[in-house]
Amino acid sequence: MELTIEKLVYGGDGLSRLPPDENGRGKAVFVPFVLEGERIEAILLQQKAGFARARVNNIFESSARRVEPKCPYFARCGGCHYQHSSYDHQLEIKASILKENLRRIAKVELATDLKVHPSPPWNYRNRTRLRIHTHPEFAFGYYRFGSHALLPVEECPISSPLINRAIGVIWEMGRAGRIAENIHEIELFTSAEDTRLLVGLYVAPPANDLDRDNVSSGSPRKRSIGNRSESRPENARQSATLSAYAIHGFENLRAALPEIGGIAVFPVHSDASTNDSEPAPIEVTGEPSLIYETKHGSYRVSAGSFFQTNRFLTDELIGIVTSGCAGRTALDLYAGVGLFSTVLSREFERVIAVEGSQHSSTDLAYNSGANVKTIHATVEHYLTNVAGKLRPDLVVVDPPRGGLGEKVARNVAAMVAPKLTYVSCDPATLARDLVPLLAAGYRVQEAHLIDLFPQTFHLESVIQMVR
DSSP: OEEEOOEEOTTSEEEEEOOOOTTSSOOEEEEESOOTTOEEEEEEEEEOSSEEEEEEEEEEEOOTTBOOOSSTTBTTBSSOSOTTBOHHHHHHHHHHHHHHHHHHHSOOOOSSOEEEEOOOSSSOBSEEEEEEEOSSSOEEEEEBTTSSSEEEOSOOTTBOHHHHHHHHHHHHHHHTTOSOTTEEEEEEEEOTTSOOEEEEEEEOOOTTOOOSSEEOSSTTOOEEOTTOOTTOOTTHHHHHHHHHHHHHTTHHHHHHOTTEEEEEEEEOOSSGGGOOSSOOOSEEEEOSEEEEEOSSOEEEEETTOOOOSBTTTHHHHHHHHHTTOOEEEEEEESOTTTTTHHHHTTTEEEEEEEEOOHHHHHHHHHHOOTTEEEEESOHHHHHHHHTTTOOOSEEEEOOOTTOOOHHHHHHHHHTOOSEEEEEESOHHHHHHHHHHHHHTTOEEEEEEEEOSSTTSSOOEEEEEEEO
16 A cells, blocks of 8 residues: 655654544554655555554655665664664654654653754664574574564674674684584673673573583583582582583684683573573673773773663763762762763762662772762662652663653652753653653753664653753
């Protein structure tokens, strides 16, 4: 059928409508890899009660903002959504989506101009995670668009040059049969200068069920690990076996890429209910962390810890959140490794930094100065105990994609801090969380869109509020 695209929505799809039915307005239909104003021939893929999904079969009238995608895997790979649009237009799309979510959900019309901070559009990622298949033949890549099937990729134009070199070397090793079959995923994380690499291997027991006390029978498994069980978890010998198998089969990568500082091995659980989102490493060989240098300071980031992925805009993000802030007490919630609290500690008498992840909170403590009190706890648990008692001058919140939630938002508002800065990676949950904050007397003073994720629908925003 023929459709005209009205606009783009969060998630990367274009919105159109099916012909009106007997009830009036036509059902919404979502189509990926289109631009607003385009007239297309579409094939319906799915119809549900409230919406439908379709794919482009032909473009009758294309947008003047449409460009040729740079990546040969675009539209097959699930990682990017906007490579068919000029970069300036991508920023316009994201600004429009952010404003619409604030208007529709939070009933906020920005009284201030939205400040947009662009990024170099390519080679910006300092971290990526790819899947591996070793049978029936080696393949290394990302998920296909809209599925969990593996799409083999040999380059990633949004990832750093060092990550792309590593991808090439891994392909060479895989084709030569030199990668252990129990490695399911590989994560690559580079330093700010793109000169140092931390590798994470996500492993599971191989199909032939390795002997528990010795890595046996054939290359690369001839290594006894029987006396390396000190300070191991309960399944010590099995974990050590998996580590030895994975790392021994990966030593060629270190030889080919001297930039590798360390290799960490993480478990992959077959039972999703036991799979911790940030599991502890089974083993680390070499350096267990990177020192990530920024203009504002240095950060230790260990294997398994979260850090921002855009290697060009980290300083800009820190500056937006921290500049012009000073006082007695700052509260940094979802503090990570201390990206903001480390800088805030120079202008505040004390900073309280709360982080729920064990890995990140350990780095947070390492990165923090004497006037930073680090707390390893969930934000919800911490605020339940202090809401209504603590009176900080500034609160910074940087929650995961799910946002604060109503309980945390209300507890944040109960502290009546004169300044509140909300760093968000999801405009819908941001807008939802603003509702109780606005009701508590806060107003938006500044709004920023920091494009940490060019070529994708993801957008980072910073909303600075006062009361």
